[in-house]
Amino acid sequence: MGAGQSKTSEDGDKVFYSETPIQFSEEVVHQLTDHISTTEPTRERQTSIDSHVRSRIQAELARLREEEQLVKVEIEQALEKENLDKEREMAGEETGTAEGVTGSLKSSTSLLGDLEDVRQKVERFHKRKDLEESPLLREKGEAVVLCYQSNPTTPLDCWRAVGEFKAAVSKVEQNYVDSLR
Structure with a gap:
């Protein structure tokens, strides 16, 4: 009894036959085909994926902010060291031995x-500023x-007014060059 159903075939596979047919409701079939045909995940799955990605x-972002803060600290330390080195360099190489203290x-x-x-330099700057605001130059420009x-x-x-203006500009330029010497 039942010995024929449990026999193995030549290649070692076992085959079982069911006497009762399996049937699925149309609702289950539609739900399964909808899941297969759609490539988008369900709303719950999408929410889970979104929260994981966030x-x-x-x-x-937190890791990058920490790294950025460390880089800022390193840069500030390097700049501070560089500024201190420059200040020492600007202070000169002379050493004072007054009262047994040596320093730069x-x-x-x-x-x-x-x-x-x-x-x-300040005086030259003021001379240049005065030259730029020369009343003669302003007067000739207004005449043009x-x-x-x-x-x-x-x-x-207006050729005559333009010529006078050019002469005034030339004079101001010459005074400016002289002020740089």
């Missing part, structure tokens, strides 16, 4: 020389503008 992004300080004569250089406004159809009549 958490990974937040973790990566610039002498007062060196500082006075630097102060005089700065004073001369007035000439062009009064002769809109014949601008060539």
Whole structure:
């Protein structure tokens, strides 16, 4: 009894036959075919995927912010060290031995020389500013503008005013070059 059903075939596979037919409701078949035909995950699955992706992004952002903060700290330390080195270098190589203390300080004569250089640069700056605001140059420029406004159809009549303006500009340029010496 039943010995025929449990016999193996030549290749070792067992085959079982069911006497009762298996039937599925149309609702189950439609649900299974809908899941196979759609490539989009279900709403619950999509929510789960989205929350997982968000958490990974937040973790990566936190890691990058920490790394950025470390880089900032390293840069600040390097800049501070570089500034200290420059300050020491600017302080000069002279060592003072007053009262047994040795240090890297610039002498007062060196500082006075630097102060005089700065004073001369400031004076040259003020001279250049005065040259730029020269009343003669401003007057000649306004004369050219007035000439062009009064002769809109014949601008060539303003050749004399333009020549005077060019001469004034040339004089200001020469004074500027002289101030740089």
